[in-house]
Amino acid sequence: MTLPSTDNQPAAPAHGVAAADTTSRTLMRFSARILGFAVVFVIAGELFFRFAIPAAELPISQFNAEYKFRRYDPAGPRTGRFTSGRYAQAQGVWRVNDQGWISHRDYLSAKARGKPAVAYLGSSFVEGFYSDLDTHIAARMEHRAGGKYDVYNFGMSDSVPSEHLRVAAYAAKAFEPRVLFFFCSSWHLAASLSPAPGRQRWRLEGGRVVDRPVSPLRSGRIKALAKRSAIIRYLVLNAHWRPKLAPANAGGGGTVLNAAQAGKGKARPVAELRLLAETMVRRAVAQHPGARVVVVTGGPYASDLPPQAPLVDQLLAQACRTYGAEHVDLLPAFHADWLQHHEPFQYAHDFHWNARAFDVIAQRLVAVVAAKPVVAAPVTP
Amino acid sequence: MPRFRRLSSAQPGRFPPVETGPRVLFNSIQFPLFLAIVFVLYWSARRAPLQAQNTIVLAASYVFYGWWDWRFLGLIAGSSLLDFFLGLQVHKQRAPTKRKALLAMSLLVNLGGLAIFKYLGFFVASTAELLTSLGLQPNLPTLHIILPVGISFYTFQTLSYTIDIYRRKIEPTRDIVGFLAFVSFFPQLVAGPIERAAALLPQFLVRRQFDVTKAKDGLRQILWGLFKKVVIADNLSGQVRAIFDGYASLDGVALTIGALFFALQIYCDFSGYSDIAIGTARLFGFNLTRNFAFPYFSRDIGEFWRRWHISLSSWFRDYVYIPLGGSRLSTASRIRNIVITFTVSGFWHGANWTFIVWGLLNGLYYIPLMLANKRPPDTVVAVGRLLPSLNELIAMMITFALTLIAWVFFRAESLTHAIQYLWRGVSHPWLGLDLSGYGPGLIACAILLALEWFQRDKQHALELSQVSVLPRWFTYISVALAIFVFGHLGATEFIYFQF
Numbered sequence: 001m002t003l004p005s006t007d008n009q010p011a012a013p014a015h016g017v018a019a020a021d022t023t024s025r026t027l028m029r030f031s032a033r034i035l036g037f038a039v040v041f042v043i044a045g046e047l048f049f050r051f052a053i054p055a056a057e058l059p060i061s062q063f064n065a066e067y068k069f070r071r072y073d074p075a076g077p078r079t080g081r082f083t084s085g086r087y088a089q090a091q092g093v094w095r096v097n098d099q100g101w102i103s104h105r106d107y108l109s110a111k112a113r114g115k116p117a118v119a120y121l122g123s124s125f126v127e128g129f130y131s132d133l134d135t136h137i138a139a140r141m142e143h144r145a146g147g148k149y150d151v152y153n154f155g156m157s158d159s160v161p162s163e164h165l166r167v168a169a170y171a172a173k174a175f176e177p178r179v180l181f182f183f184c185s186s187w188h189l190a191a192s193l194s195p196a197p198g199r200q201r202w203r204l205e206g207g208r209v210v211d212r213p214v215s216p217l218r219s220g221r222i223k224a225l226a227k228r229s230a231i232i233r234y235l236v237l238n239a240h241w242r243p244k245l246a247p248a249n250a251g252g253g254g255t256v257l258n259a260a261q262a263g264k265g266k267a268r269p270v271a272e273l274r275l276l277a278e279t280m281v282r283r284a285v286a287q288h289p290g291a292r293v294v295v296v297t298g299g300p301y302a303s304d305l306p307p308q309a310p311l312v313d314q315l316l317a318q319a320c321r322t323y324g325a326e327h328v329d330l331l332p333a334f335h336a337d338w339l340q341h342h343e344p345f346q347y348a349h350d351f352h353w354n355a356r357a358f359d360v361i362a363q364r365l366v367a368v369v370a371a372k373p374v375v376a377a378p379v380t381p
Numbered sequence: 382m383p384r385f386r387r388l389s390s391a392q393p394g395r396f397p398p399v400e401t402g403p404r405v406l407f408n409s410i411q412f413p414l415f416l417a418i419v420f421v422l423y424w425s426a427r428r429a430p431l432q433a434q435n436t437i438v439l440a441a442s443y444v445f446y447g448w449w450d451w452r453f454l455g456l457i458a459g460s461s462l463l464d465f466f467l468g469l470q471v472h473k474q475r476a477p478t479k480r481k482a483l484l485a486m487s488l489l490v491n492l493g494g495l496a497i498f499k500y501l502g503f504f505v506a507s508t509a510e511l512l513t514s515l516g517l518q519p520n521l522p523t524l525h526i527i528l529p530v531g532i533s534f535y536t537f538q539t540l541s542y543t544i545d546i547y548r549r550k551i552e553p554t555r556d557i558v559g560f561l562a563f564v565s566f567f568p569q570l571v572a573g574p575i576e577r578a579a580a581l582l583p584q585f586l587v588r589r590q591f592d593v594t595k596a597k598d599g600l601r602q603i604l605w606g607l608f609k610k611v612v613i614a615d616n617l618s619g620q621v622r623a624i625f626d627g628y629a630s631l632d633g634v635a636l637t638i639g640a641l642f643f644a645l646q647i648y649c650d651f652s653g654y655s656d657i658a659i660g661t662a663r664l665f666g667f668n669l670t671r672n673f674a675f676p677y678f679s680r681d682i683g684e685f686w687r688r689w690h691i692s693l694s695s696w697f698r699d700y701v702y703i704p705l706g707g708s709r710l711s712t713a714s715r716i717r718n719i720v721i722t723f724t725v726s727g728f729w730h731g732a733n734w735t736f737i738v739w740g741l742l743n744g745l746y747y748i749p750l751m752l753a754n755k756r757p758p759d760t761v762v763a764v765g766r767l768l769p770s771l772n773e774l775i776a777m778m779i780t781f782a783l784t785l786i787a788w789v790f791f792r793a794e795s796l797t798h799a800i801q802y803l804w805r806g807v808s809h810p811w812l813g814l815d816l817s818g819y820g821p822g823l824i825a826c827a828i829l830l831a832l833e834w835f836q837r838d839k840q841h842a843l844e845l846s847q848v849s850v851l852p853r854w855f856t857y858i859s860v861a862l863a864i865f866v867f868g869h870l871g872a873t874e875f876i877y878f879q880f
Contacts, residue, residue, distance in 0.1 A: 030597070040858065045865065048862055235865065
């Protein structure tokens with residue numbers, strides 16, 4: 001078999017121009033067809049992921065320039081349905097209150113409400129997108145406490161302890177809660193060192209923890225458009241798909257720095273974790289004189305309940321003893337409830353806390369609040 | 382002895398659904414972007430001299446391959462250049478001894494590279510095991526050699542080039558860019574189909590015309606390949622791993638389901654890759670060899686091997702079985718040739734005894750057919766009928782059952798694992814276990830097989846050109862949505878990359 005030679009084919013065929021034009025037109029038609037398919041697919045996908053398998057809906061984040069933290073935009077969508085899982089198995093209706101937080105109620109100043117308030121700060125684990133408002137920690141606590149005090153949720157997705165402190169400063173000034181619960185997931189403590197726009201993060205400098213400057217959170221048009229797309233929301237929030245254009249944890253991001261994983265991968269040295277825990281607790285106590293500062297640890301965990309508290313939780317407990325904060329470990333409460341009911345505390349497809357966990361947490365926190373008298377903040381005339 | 386870091390995350394004999402880093406896998410977000418860029422550049426150069434298009438293909442292929450590890454670009458370029466020049470020399474030489482020596486050099490370098498990268502560790506470990514079993518205490522080093530992705534595929538491709546020149550079946554090309562592009566052609570570079578120079582190289586040496594029908598069908602084939610990979614194969618892989626790892630507590634029914642799932646997993650994984658490769662090549666005006674032709678509808682093992690990994694089976698037929706004497710020898714010699722060919726084919730898949738036994742087993746399955754002088758059927762099963770006859774159904778089921786047994790060896794971590802798996806299935810046929818967890822997987826397998834059955838006389842299951850526009854587009858949209866809803870979108874590696 002004789003192979004043809006490219007030497008004989010230096011340029012386009014002799015009948016060139018007409019043939020080339022035809023090919024151009026064919027290519028254009030082909031491209032138009034692909035584009036047409038893409039448009040039809042996007043329309044079908046948008047309909048499918050809005051009605052057949054509804055993609056999660058999210059409120060819009062807003063940057064509070066005064067206190068430099070994130071909350072939700074009360075001028076944006078006020079309610080929506082959050083779904084999770086590939087088939088939208090878990091669904092919960094969220095509501096953004098007038099103050100920009102996920103809550104069944106609007107927050108009132110101490111004077112307006114006329115009774116004490118309890119606040120809790122944390123990440124998406126306490127924020128409560130995954131279940132209905134009446135199952136949230138705040139609603140369950142108020143119900144269990146018989147309405148003796150209001151409970152304000154300051155949970156925010158992706159929030160980490162360094163950011164909790166920022167939000168707590170605002171919450172204390174605006175609503176004067178008498179008890180502040182800081183949910184410190186062992187997943188998130190070390191993430192306080194990872195820079196992120198719109199978020200208070202720390203850095204280590206000469207063996208000390210110092211604040212990074214907070215850059216404003218800006219939501220570009222493309223990002224805003226992407227958030228409106230049901231297909232993209234489905235891929236990101238339901239299918240948890242993240243295109244791997246860069247190695248995992250590139251740029252120091254990621255929060256998989258669980259104490260249980262200390263010593264593995266990019267986990268922080270124990271001395272660093274201790275320093276972070278101490279900074280967190282010391283600052284919280286110093287920032288809120290006269291209020292009860294309670295650090296809450298105990299999950300969620302990537303798998304089953306561990307037999308004992310992970311290292312970060314232990315370090316936080318130790319820091320609480322050192323700096324005079326209260327500490328609540330949820331792990332014994334979870335163990336006890338599991339022994340009694342054998343019901344999971346996380347979703348099968350997602351390890352965020354479910355309504356069952358919220359109820360256990362609420363029960364435990366109500367007991368903590370009840371252990372000491374809660375006095376309403378002094379109301380200034 | 383130098384120690385190398387193993388680069389390939391896949392290890393022979395193991396089937397992890399590897400979450401990969403930033404690589405241009407067919408099922409990654411990077412690939413459509415890469416493909417779109419190359420497509421635009423390639424067809425933009427259609428009026429330029431042919432070399433320009435080939436240069437674009439070559440550059441794209443080297444980017445595609447270098448994305449894995451740029452250090453191996455030297456290996457593939459060196460191997461290609463060597464065969465390019467050896468091919469010219471083999472053709473030029475008149476003296477048989479010199480021609481033979483040049484061919485031997487090509488074989489030595491290509492197979493030697495393959496032996497070092499793929500098999501040296503296995504031989505050292507096996508020798509150490511043998512010496513230990515003899516009561517000796519060998520002090521052999523443990524080798525961790527990087528396995529360059531796709532080395533088995535492109536080595537066979539370049540080998541076929543020099544061998545065919547030696548046999549005077551083809552003439553060598555003097556177009557070095559075309560030849561380099563032929564060896565490294567990115568759609569089929571890392572996992573085939575293994576193309577013969579006679580079939581693919583001429584396509585690089587003539588101007589390609591954009592064929593809209595071919596391109597559209599290429600897109601359909603890509604879509605179907607992606608569906609098989611991310612929806613079926615990747616979803617089955619977790620259950621397969623669970624069953625093969627936890628076989629000791631399962632019964633025969635569950636273990637049969639495990640083998641069935643693996644059969645479908647490896648089929649969808651590999652044929653999915655081949656579909657995407659063939660479809661991608663068609664977008665650029667190339668025709669690649671068909672690699673799978675609905676193999677699980679085969680009526681005997683001979684037909685199965687005409688329908689499974691066709692490019693490799695035919696390669697072994699032409700370059701191993703026939704040179705050994707093929708079917709023109711005595712019965713004993715033919716049996717020997719069959720066993721050798723299948724065993725070597727097993728060994729090609731990886732340096733592990735499980736692959737060797739898998740190949741051997743297939744060779745043994747083949748012997749009765751050979752003794753009965755039975756030729757595999759040339760036509761698809763039940764032509765012109767909706768359902769197969771009872772005889773055809775029984776034949777298909779027996780063939781499938783035989784392949785399932787062989788797949789257990791292919792998937793197992795070791796021979797002991799495979800034997801214990803099979804023995805467990807026989808000794809504990811039914812323990813009344815809850816099998817409902819396998820329901821979705823079984824339904825997915827049934828749907829896939831049903832779709833393929835109805836399309837078994839086509840090139841692939843989405844070849845719907847005879848269907849009117851609305852149902853056709855509805856099918857495409859449904860398949861694309863299914864990829865979103867059910868697919869594993871984290872770009873898991875294809876199983877055959879490890880070979």
